Amino acid sequence: MQSREEAFMARVQSGEKVEVMDWMPDEYRNLLIKQIHMHGISEVMGAYPEREWVMKAPTIRRKLALNAKIQDEIGHGQMLLRLAEDLSQPYGRGREDLMDDVLDGRVKFHNVFHLEAPTWADAGVIGFLVDGGAIITQAMLLGSSYAPYGRMLKRIVAEESFHMQHGESVVLALAAGTPAQKAMLQGAIDRWWPAMMFFFGPREMGASSRRMLDYRIRTMTNEELRQKFINRYAPRIQALGVSIPDPALKQDPATGQWSYTDPDWDWFSYVVHHNAGPRSADRLGLRREAHDGLRWAREASLQAARHFAKEADHGISAGYAGL
């Protein structure tokens, strides 16, 4: 007779979707938490490299757009963490715990957000390439067997495509600019290309990624995603008159497959697992400033809410609290 776990696997492999209140194997729940928690935290940590450029954005329009983009990313983080909170309920873990995890090194975030973004062009290239890469990954996740994740990603992918267009617009302006602007752009592409090769993960997927494929949490391999990215972005970058820092980059005309120089897998992997990138400590420091440093403000909100609930019970006016 088929076990409950086997029946569940058969169900998701036949294309059925899972809802939050459905029974699910612990392994499935834990894989979802791992994936969505990391995704949510990466959205939040992704705000830090770009926020460095908000104060210095070169026009009013760029400043407002970058501000709005970072706001979207924080919003994505908030929505995804709500999903992770729902899934973590059986473990008694809520938002505070999930946010503590990043400071305690218990959840990883994307390699790209550990790196330096030393020029305005980096802010543009992050939108162009990192958000562009994220769209490819997330479009694949739209078909996830976990229905709440797929539904939420519809909105996220739509917003990411605005971000990519914002990044593309910044990049196009630099490419059409002065020699100094063009040099700034080339420098940023040189920095971000190897990171983007790592972004999709190793050629051979790890055990938990393979298990996510079995469960249809994800539907494509790392290499399929990377090939899609190169196929989309290599011609676009070349059309900008900017070179890609990889002499081995070449497309096989027969198969359409791209060959490329492997990124330094060990270094990037070490950066992600040990928060050891050139800017990891600074950015985690800012997250700590907000989360640990202002814990008192979140506690104050709870205490004030209790105060006004008590007043309401006694029929005392709560002033603006009712607004």
Added chain:
Amino acid sequence: MMQPTTQQAAALKTLVIPMADDEWMIGHRGSEWLALAPDLEEDLAMSSISQDEMGHAELLYEVLHGLGEASADEAVYLRGPQGWRHAALTAAARGSWAEWVVRRYCYEVFDGIRRKALQRIPYAPLVAALQKMDREHAYHLTHFQSLVQTLAYGGPASRQYLEEAIREDWPKLPDLFEWGGRDEAWVSWDVAALAPSMMRAAFEQVVRQDFAAWQLTWPGNLPAADRAARHHDNSEFLAALLLEMREVRQVAPTSGW
């Protein structure tokens, strides 16, 4: 008033430049709080508000552009320090969370009073800009009132941070009520509510009521500011702020970005 006379245009600029610059600076400083608010929900709210403020500044710079001043982008990125007329409070460096809450609450109360007075000036582009701003400011005021109230009833430590922040910001408030030029500017419109003493009194009335409701100590009435409070000609602080804000633009000031 369809086309203002030269004299009226000069008077309008004296009134609108301080407001445009205040909105820009408070939005610019607000954007520094991105990803640093106490929780993600507050981060989203704060970011919206900062974008609104910079959008309002842009709207007002466009009104000024219609009166012969530079375009919005030029006003922000190319204007010399001697041309800025913001109040120091709006541009002050990022401090504590409680200080930001107090700063923003005080600014919203003041700004509502200023907008209400300015709406009596019959210059259609200004009236239209103020009406648009009004709709968004109603939410901003409510938001910051509720944040002050939360800190007031958030326990002893929270209340202490709030009271320290009020003491810190109080001496910086009088600048808000000054204009960037001579009194003739507002006197000629016969809008008495634009007098610094009137705006200060209206502000004190609102804040005194709120503080009483929240059982906060009234720190004392505000003194009049220096008449040149909004002039920053030799301010090293403003020079440093502009340098940072224009760091990228100065690479190619007239190029596309």
